[in-house]
Amino acid sequence: MNFPILSSITFLPLIGAFFIFLTRSEKNQSDKNSIYLSLFTSFTNFFLALFLWYSFDPTTYEFQFVEENTWISGFIKFKFGIDGISILFILLTAFITPICIISCINSIKSRLKEFLIAILVLETFMIGVFCSLDLVIFYLFFEGGLIPMFLIIGIWGGARKVYSAFKFFLFTLLGSVLMLVAIIAIYWITGTTDVVDIYEIKIPKEFQYLLWLAFFSSFAVKLPMWPVHTWLPDAHVEAPTAGSVILAAILLKMGGYGFLRFSLGMFPLASEYFVPLIFALSVIAIIYTSLVALMQDDMKKLIAYSSVAHMGFVTMGIFTFNKQGIEGSMIQMLSHGLISAALFLCVGVLYDRTHSRLIKSYGGLVHVLPKYSFVFMIFALGTLGLPGTSGFVGEFLVLVGTFKVNYLVAIIGSLGVILSAAYMLWLYKRVIFGKLEKVELKKIKDINLSESGILFVLAALVIFFGFYPDPFLETMRVSVDNLIDNYNLEINRSIALK
Numbered sequence: 375m376n377f378p379i380l381s382s383i384t385f386l387p388l389i390g391a392f393f394i395f396l397t398r399s400e401k402n403q404s405d406k407n408s409i410y411l412s413l414f415t416s417f418t419n420f421f422l423a424l425f426l427w428y429s430f431d432p433t434t435y436e437f438q439f440v441e442e443n444t445w446i447s448g449f450i451k452f453k454f455g456i457d458g459i460s461i462l463f464i465l466l467t468a469f470i471t472p473i474c475i476i477s478c479i480n481s482i483k484s485r486l487k488e489f490l491i492a493i494l495v496l497e498t499f500m501i502g503v504f505c506s507l508d509l510v511i512f513y514l515f516f517e518g519g520l521i522p523m524f525l526i527i528g529i530w531g532g533a534r535k536v537y538s539a540f541k542f543f544l545f546t547l548l549g550s551v552l553m554l555v556a557i558i559a560i561y562w563i564t565g566t567t568d569v570v571d572i573y574e575i576k577i578p579k580e581f582q583y584l585l586w587l588a589f590f591s592s593f594a595v596k597l598p599m600w601p602v603h604t605w606l607p608d609a610h611v612e613a614p615t616a617g618s619v620i621l622a623a624i625l626l627k628m629g630g631y632g633f634l635r636f637s638l639g640m641f642p643l644a645s646e647y648f649v650p651l652i653f654a655l656s657v658i659a660i661i662y663t664s665l666v667a668l669m670q671d672d673m674k675k676l677i678a679y680s681s682v683a684h685m686g687f688v689t690m691g692i693f694t695f696n697k698q699g700i701e702g703s704m705i706q707m708l709s710h711g712l713i714s715a716a717l718f719l720c721v722g723v724l725y726d727r728t729h730s731r732l733i734k735s736y737g738g739l740v741h742v743l744p745k746y747s748f749v750f751m752i753f754a755l756g757t758l759g760l761p762g763t764s765g766f767v768g769e770f771l772v773l774v775g776t777f778k779v780n781y782l783v784a785i786i787g788s789l790g791v792i793l794s795a796a797y798m799l800w801l802y803k804r805v806i807f808g809k810l811e812k813v814e815l816k817k818i819k820d821i822n823l824s825e826s827g828i829l830f831v832l833a834a835l836v837i838f839f840g841f842y843p844d845p846f847l848e849t850m851r852v853s854v855d856n857l858i859d860n861y862n863l864e865i866n867r868s869i870a871l872k
Contacts, residue, residue: 712756
């Protein structure tokens with residue numbers, strides 16, 4: 375294919391944002407034009423992503439649709455390419471973005487045009503992360519996403535929006551400074567920043583450990599892992615609904631993708647060495663943040679802590695270095711992208727009607743919001759990993775993969791499944807069931823047409839991939855196998871040299 379499809383998918387949202395910026399008319403008309411342009415851009419991008427998935431060859435582990443141009447002569451190449459791992463994250467990003475745009479139309483009351491621009495610019499940065507095959511280009515996209523997200527939280531957020539925006543920005547930026555130093559060191563060691571070339575050159579063992587820690591500092595914050603997770607609940611609580619959806623569905627996954635693409639790919643020996651650290655932090659994240667979630671009185675905070683716990687399963691699965699663990703982590707990230715997006719949308723629906731996120735403000739909603747109660751139930755059950763939902767597939771594969779490596783870690787991790795059932799069922803019971811005692815709740819209306827469309831589509835996908843995850847598994851299988859084979863080859867070679 376001669377058509378630069380990856381560049382098109384990456385930069386089309388940016389072009390759309392530029393045209394929205396140029397629209398000049400009265401406020402109401404300007405908002406309408408901005409909505410139409412952003413919806414057209416995001417849906418076009420989604421269909422391009424679907425075409426990309428259709429055109430993708432899952433039988434090879436080679437990077438496909440590669441685009442390569444010299445940016446800075448003799449130093450940086452603008453290089454794009456995808457494999458079975460990255461294409462699924464591109465598809466998820468392109469799917470979630472129009473959902474965010476539709477959800478914000480009624481909830482954002484001021485500066486809607488600027489908000490839509492921020493969403494589209496953020497989409498460009500997110501897709502760029504998953505396409506990049508040059509470390510410098512990856513870093514620019516990885517860090518660039520901080521700017522629109524910082525503005526989304528800081529301008530359109532809640533009462534403590536400035537504090538939360540700065541906390542989010544500083545945590546992620548400080549983590550990434552070390553990664554930038556590591557990228558410079560890699561260029562000094564290998565003479566290139568091309569990811570594919572670095573895979574071939576092999577970074578010497580004596581450098582891997584420090585470089586792994588530098589990359590880890592960035593990915594651990596982004597994911598986030600315990601104990602650098604504290605920015606996430608604050609960011610979620612203050613962010614508008616669309617901001618929370620993107621943050622949970624896509625931005626967190628950049629950390630997991632980074633571990634797969636760089637930590638395992640470039641530093642296999644260091645990855646093997648730091649397995650005990652990863653397992654320890656993952657188990658703490660699963661158990662501790664689940665217990666913290668049980669104590670929350672704010673629905674958004676509860677779901678935020680739930681996200682940290684679920685990302686604990688992701689890191690645990692990735693560092694098993696086996697097929698079940700890594701595929702389970704991938705499915706867990708994609709599933710969490712759908713379920714967490716849906717849960718934050720569900721909270722947004724209630725917040726738009728009552729302007730409260732507190733659990734105690736609700737009760738008995740099943741009597742007035744039957745459709746809402748039904749879809750909320752599906753997402754709650756998906757979060758706790760009920761068989762028949764996509765959440766079960768990911769967690770089951772991760773636990774199977776972990777059990778092969780360390781049965782104690784797997785047993786402790788499985789306690790997290792029980793705890794997730796505890797806090798999600800507790801949340802559902804308090805909000806949905808019981809007597810409808812509060813007068814103001816008797817007047818609220820059930821989900822409208824646009825809300826129903828979004829939530830029922832997400833619910834259908836959660837159930838579909840719960841019963842039939844093969845489309846995802848077939849796409850990633852060969853790339854995951856290649857990742858594991860290269861890792862085992864390096865480990866065996868290191869043992870032979872001793």
